[in-house]
Amino acid sequence: MTDLELKTKSIQYRKKLLACIKRAGAGHTGGDLSCLDILNVLYNRILNVSPETFDDPGRDRYIQSKGHSVEALYVVLADKGFFPESDLETLCRYGSPYVGHPTRKIRGIEQNTGALGHGLAFGVGVALAAKMDNAAYRVYTLLGDGELAEGSNWESMMAAAHYRLDNLIAIIDRNTLQITGPTEDVCGLEPLGQKLEAFGWSVVAVDGHDVAALGRVFGGPPLEVGKPSAVIARTIKGKGVSFMENDPKWHHHVPDDEQYEQAQRELDTLLAEITS
Amino acid sequence: MSVEAGRELGRANLEVFSETLLSLARRDRNVIAVTSDSRGSGKLASFAAAVPDQLVEVGIAEQNLVGVVAGLASAGKIVFAVSPASFLTARALEQIKNDVCYSDRPVKLIGISAGVSYGALGSTHHSTHDLAALRALDNIAIIVPADNFEAAEAIKTAAGMSHPVYIRFGKRPLYHLHGPAARFEPGKALLVRDGADVAFIATGETVHPALMAAEQLQNEGLSCRAVSMHTVKPLDVDAIVSAATDCRVLVTVEEHSIFGGLGEACAAVLMQAGIRVPFKIVGFPDEYMVTGSQLEIFDHYGICAKGLAQTARALLAADAREGGTHRFRQRRATQS
Numbered sequence: 001m002t003d004l005e006l007k008t009k010s011i012q013y014r015k016k017l018l019a020c021i022k023r024a025g026a027g028h029t030g031g032d033l034s035c036l037d038i039l040n041v042l043y044n045r046i047l048n049v050s051p052e053t054f055d056d057p058g059r060d061r062y063i064q065s066k067g068h069s070v071e072a073l074y075v076v077l078a079d080k081g082f083f084p085e086s087d088l089e090t091l092c093r094y095g096s097p098y099v100g101h102p103t104r105k106i107r108g109i110e111q112n113t114g115a116l117g118h119g120l121a122f123g124v125g126v127a128l129a130a131k132m133d134n135a136a137y138r139v140y141t142l143l144g145d146g147e148l149a150e151g152s153n154w155e156s157m158m159a160a161a162h163y164r165l166d167n168l169i170a171i172i173d174r175n176t177l178q179i180t181g182p183t184e185d186v187c188g189l190e191p192l193g194q195k196l197e198a199f200g201w202s203v204v205a206v207d208g209h210d211v212a213a214l215g216r217v218f219g220g221p222p223l224e225v226g227k228p229s230a231v232i233a234r235t236i237k238g239k240g241v242s243f244m245e246n247d248p249k250w251h252h253h254v255p256d257d258e259q260y261e262q263a264q265r266e267l268d269t270l271l272a273e274i275t276s
Numbered sequence: 277m278s279v280e281a282g283r284e285l286g287r288a289n290l291e292v293f294s295e296t297l298l299s300l301a302r303r304d305r306n307v308i309a310v311t312s313d314s315r316g317s318g319k320l321a322s323f324a325a326a327v328p329d330q331l332v333e334v335g336i337a338e339q340n341l342v343g344v345v346a347g348l349a350s351a352g353k354i355v356f357a358v359s360p361a362s363f364l365t366a367r368a369l370e371q372i373k374n375d376v377c378y379s380d381r382p383v384k385l386i387g388i389s390a391g392v393s394y395g396a397l398g399s400t401h402h403s404t405h406d407l408a409a410l411r412a413l414d415n416i417a418i419i420v421p422a423d424n425f426e427a428a429e430a431i432k433t434a435a436g437m438s439h440p441v442y443i444r445f446g447k448r449p450l451y452h453l454h455g456p457a458a459r460f461e462p463g464k465a466l467l468v469r470d471g472a473d474v475a476f477i478a479t480g481e482t483v484h485p486a487l488m489a490a491e492q493l494q495n496e497g498l499s500c501r502a503v504s505m506h507t508v509k510p511l512d513v514d515a516i517v518s519a520a521t522d523c524r525v526l527v528t529v530e531e532h533s534i535f536g537g538l539g540e541a542c543a544a545v546l547m548q549a550g551i552r553v554p555f556k557i558v559g560f561p562d563e564y565m566v567t568g569s570q571l572e573i574f575d576h577y578g579i580c581a582k583g584l585a586q587t588a589r590a591l592l593a594a595d596a597r598e599g600g601t602h603r604f605r606q607r608r609a610t611q612s
Contacts, residue, residue, distance in 0.1 A: 057352060104379060111350065112379040115370055121340045122375055125347020128332060132308075133351070152371075155340035162335075 001044045004274065006211040009079070010040050011271045014240045015264060016075045016085075022260050024071075024091040026100060030250035032072040034175040034208070034235040035142060039076045041214040042140060051082045054108060060137050061126050063110050065119020066144035066173060067101040068252070073109070074098060082108035117150025119143065120170060124160050127168040127228075138221065140169045146178030149187050154199065157228075161200025166222035169229045170201070173208065175237035179251045193232060201230040208233030241266055281468050282451045282487045289427035289445040290388055294319040296431040297356060301327045307354045307435065308332060312341045317447075318358040318388050338363045342371035342385075349381040354435055361387025361403035361444050362394075369409055376440045377415045383441075384434045390420075390444035391481065391531030392560075395569040404560050406444065408536025411509050416440040417462055418509040420480035423453040426506050429460030437462075446481045446531075448570060453483060453504060463507045465515035471499035474588040475519035478529035479505045479538050481570075482558075482579050486529045489584035498592075508538055516545045525554040525591035529579060534559040554591040558584065 001009075013036050021027030042062055043049075049059040064073055071091070078085040083106065090096035097105040101114030111122050123141040130137055143153065160168050172192070180186050189195075193203045202223035206213050214233070221229040237251075238244030241263040255263055286292075301307040301323065310332040315324055324331045332348075334341050338359055345357040357364070364387050365372065376383045387406060394401035410418055419434070419441060421427040427445065434441045441462075453468050460466070465477075468487050471494070476486035483504045490500035501523055503515055520526050526546075528539035539557025546553065558578055566576045574580050578587060 111346070112374060115374050117339070118343055118371065118375055121343020121371070122347040122350070124340070125344035125349075126351050127347075128344065129348050129351030129353055132329070132353070152339040152343070155334075155337035156343065159334050159337070159340055159344065163332075 003212045007274050010037050011267050013075050015267050018263050020071050020088050026092045027071045028068040028252045030237040031069040033239045034237045035069050035173045036072045037209045039072055041211050043076050043080055045215045046218045058137050061110050061139045063119045063123050063141045064102050065141050067113035070102050077108040116147040117152035120153050120156040124156050127165040130167050138167050142171045145174045145183050157199040160228040164226045165228045169221050171231045173235050174232050175235040177237045177248045181248050196230045202227040203230045205232040208235035281453050282484055284452045285449055286424040286452050288449050290319045292424045292427040296428045298323045300435050301330050309356045310345050312338050312359045314359050338368040339371050342368040343375050345383045346375035346381040349383050356384045356386050358386045361390035361406050362401050365406040373413050377413045382438050385442040387444040389447050392570050392573045393446040396567050399565045404533045407508050407532050410442050419443045419507050422483035422504045423450050425454045451484050463510045465512040466504045468502040468504055471501040473498040473524050475501040475523035475526045477503045477505050482529040482531050485580050488581035492581050492585045513545050516542050517549055520546050520551045520553040527556050527588055530559045532559050554595045556587050
């Protein structure tokens with residue numbers, strides 16, 4: 001897929017995502033929008049996984065530790081054909097398998113997440129298994145930045161470095177906001193890159209909305225042989241909709257009718273600009 | 277049933293676990309043990325020496341331990357997470373809940389030095405909450421072996437289980453309880469001795485004291501049943517109902533808080549089956565735990581032949597005073 005096609009998808013995904021959240025009356029809008037370009041690049045350019053190969057032991061793994069951004073994942077998986085897009089009409093409805101955090105009931109989802117600080121340990125286990133089996137697949141885990149306050153992540157960081165898991169890539173959605181406000185006000189993370197390096201990881205920072213740059217970084221690992229890779233993706237919470245960007249209110253806010261129409265108009269304009 | 281039950285001392289269940297696991301690991305390189313700086317206390321030093329590539333050490337990090345084993349299991353490994361029961365089931369409870377149970381990863385969680393095995397090291401090291409905590413989680417079997425036979429069988433069975441299981445072991449050598457005819461099946465209690473006056477339903481390392489109490493009471497002319505309820509979840513409902521209907525009084529015994537463990541589980545079964553029987557839950561009360569060795573703690577709280585016999589006698593006396601009239605045994609025809 002070309003960069004332009006990826007950029008087009010990013011906007012189309014955002015439109016579908018907002019429709020999904022609006023219909024369900026629920027969703028983690030801000031974080032969905034900050035990680036959507038990462039998911040787009042992973043599923044459309046990097047990951048060796050498809051509905052047909054999802055049961056293949058050699059498939060690449062994507063584990064979404066920041067489980068609350070599940071709507072973004074659902075939208076991308078539907079687009080990749082893991083399930084019909086119309087299924088998402090049942091999101092969060094009584095009896096629907098499409099619950100508000102990732103669940104293995106949905107084909108394409110590797111692990112149930114949602115409580116924070118769980119995905120990286122799971123990824124360490126999968127990456128260890130790959131090393132034991134001399135398998136070539138890679139394990140990508142997406143973490144929120146606020147999530148890094150969970151101490152379990154740092155246990156997993158230590159273990160990943162100890163076992164030299166250079167088949168493991170942790171992507172940090174560094175949008176700098178969590179539900180209460182800026183991460184640096186809530187419980188400071190910086191200097192994040194230095195912390196990760198001190199834990200034995202190879203670290204790179206990238207514009208988390210630049211699909212070409214993301215493609216290069218995700219396709220490159222290991223950044224260093226014998227070390228796990230950390231990608232600090234600098235993102236904007238609420239990216240793509242002017243009034244949602246960088247406002248913690250949109251952590252899990254659902255747009256009203258007027259806001260929804262405006263958001264869709266803004267995205268249509270962006271779409272027209274890049275396709276013209 | 278063996279007439280020699282409880283007479284011949286075997287080994288610690290942990291040693292049997294380690295030996296059984298090694299034999300499984302030698303046959304299948306996908307069998308993996310994961311430890312949290314616990315290979316020594318888990319008696320896995322020989323395992324580590326024999327199959328070093330099949331042992332993963334994650335350090336003193338139980339949350340990571342449980343997440344890692346879930347990941348290993350997802351990639352086809354037959355994984356045993358070996359960690360002190362106290363830390364495994366409290367520190368990593370959320371990982372057990374989400375990464376293992378909710379995600380349905382067929383992990384085998386091995387709680388070592390369980391109950392009050394750590395004795396005088398104190399409450400930080402005791403797991404007197406684990407049965408209650410894990411019973412409330414969906415999708416996990418809980419097995420508490422009472423002797424070496426049950427331990428070996430539990431491990432072999434667990435290796436083939438396709439859903440999560442928690443198995444709990446102590447440190448102390450245990451008496452053999454079962455003869456060669458015994459068959460181990462998860463969810464099916466084992467009868468250690470039969471009787472009609474007093475029924476003891478016990479689990480794990482309290483089965484032997486219950487058996488000793490039964491023998492003491494037998495010498496007083498009472499007929500006593502002792503049941504090893506090795507699987508605390510799912511419970512053997514039939515064994516509980518028949519103990520309550522066949523015997524005059526029922527005593528449950530566990531190395532656990534009296535809240536949320538085997539005793540309350542049995543009480544719920546009987547209540548919902550419409551069966552009333554003089555009944556006592558023996559375990560640890562809601563108080564600051566006394567200091568002592570495992571056996572001293574057992575004695576202090578009446579988990580010993582003398583204490584359990586006394587508990588049974590008191591129930592029988594109350595029953596006799598009331599002429600057995602407060603017993604109400606009715607199995608509804610519609611009961612499922």
